Amino acid sequence: MLSANPFALALAALTVEALIGYPAPVYALIRHPVTWIGALIARLEQGLNRPAFSGAARKCAGVVALALALAATGGAASALTALAPKNLFGFVLLAVATSSLMAQRSLYDHVAAVARALEAQGLEGGRKAVAMIVGRDVAALDVAGVSRAAVESLAENFSDGVVAPAFWTAVFGLTGGTLYKAANTADSMIGHKSERYRNFGWAAARFDDLVNLPASRLAALWLALAAAVSPGADCAGAIRAVRRDAKNHRSPNAGWPEAAMAGALDFKLAGPRIYGGELVADAFMGDGRAELDAQDIRCALALYRRACAAQMIFLAMLVGVFGA
Template sequence: MSWTALFHPPDTLAALALALAIEAAAGYPDALYRAAGHPVTWIGRGIAALEAGLNRGGARARKRKGVLALGVLIAAVGGAALALTAAAGLAGPVAGLLLVGLMCAGLPAQRSLHDHVARVARDLRGGGLAGGRRAVAMIVGRDPETLDEAGICRAAIESLAENFSDGIVAPAFWIGLGGLPGGALYKGINTADSMIGHRTPRHEAFGWAAARLDDLVNLPASRLSAALIVAAAALHRGASARAAHRAVSRDAGRHRSPNAGWPEAAMAGALGLRLAGPRVYGGTRVADAWMGDGRAEAGPADVEGALALYRTACALLLGIAAALAGAGFLLAGA
């Protein structure tokens, strides 16, 4: 089989379905992480090296060097993913597809995200505010000491919604479109944004290109993630798909992020909550619009309700990938 066969839509979608199923069942094994690290840590080391070597000079020079660093990163990540896809293709149609699916399984983070958010509700119940603050500090950047119980729970739900979009739906979208190279390139861009795409004196110019490109590549997934949450709400008693859709239509565009507002508004409306709004990062109060028009007093039960919607939305994503892959194979064989 030619390695290029793994870029045909039925194959990329089948690899996506395999990757989502494998990652949901097994996550990223701790033993593998200890032995070899994770794709994000490999990419992160490259970004750190580029940043250390290039991020100097005036603002204009830093911006140019940031574009250069992003180009080098994209070339390196894309080249490595292409080589791995080519090597997998040599194993034959079935084995090659399985190998690509296994490699793609390291890109979405369904299980890890679920476990981290579930821990917030569990530790809040078992350890009070101190336990909840410690757990939520693992997944959000805001100051945990400023959060009461409702703030902790809202932060956990917001993180779940936003990371459903950029941690699961976005890599899935790009895997489905471009196989392992598509997913790996997305992960490289997203990791660069998380490391250098900050509005700080050191990174505002150097990370400009990474931040803008990350906004662009996340546009499709943010809209799709909102649709999946709305669909999941329609399947859950006690959640409202109508309110979720209404919140997205009204509030998503008011969020300071061009993408985060979509899944956050959908989750807020589905659960009858208000999410986002003003919050504190590094001692600085950040003003943002509220997503949803429900109650602000969230509790551990709301976190668990959000996780239930998340599990259903992940299952819908897997079902769509599998159905499209099956349809693609049928059409290819016709």
């Protein structure tokens, strides 16, 4: 039965999102599920992250906040799954709902906007466009820095925004995808090392690292496979860079897709970057060219599209093997 097959649900959700994304009229009418999750986490943070608490108490409060956010979002998704009719209409309903958890089309659009801005408006336009998708300081970035930032964001968010929600949907259906999105949103909001969130966001950051572990490895695999069928890309180079460099990244997960992207296209990504006025030392991913430009962003986008297709083909194979 389609409605009971999480592989088919993940594939259908990716297909819907690739075709139509998240329509602007729908966003204007009901916003986006991430905004609902974000509002819940913000309320929990305001109520539980008390300045008077000790560091240990803040850690405990953060665990409680994360558990409540997961329980609320997972419960809502489970209820929708249970209430959906067990027929084709119900499957389509769940697929449309699940598609809101995927970001393959929106990620492509945001990164492509950086390439277009560099080409049409020059460096200042590129800085403004890339500032929409990265957290680092962009004022000091040159064209190569803007281009590397866009490619790095594409690689990392391929894992976080595309592969991870698809993976957890394929494992646990809409509930799995929604729980992942709640965990990832919590990390993006409170999983920082600032004074306010260092302790309170500890659980969110560690849990996000855990749930992204399988997706980051899969993302590297899809990028390597995409390189095998992409003109000018190097599958062996992707694998070599992952094996050599991924473990050296300050993130336990981001290094995998970044190294795969760098090795596949003969780029040098990551390295020292500035966040909030502070230099963050990080290892380089890949040993190729660091002087990237808008055309290199487009090459990365072409590889990304093939990697998305590889994931969908694999899900289609699982549906074929295990039945619809």
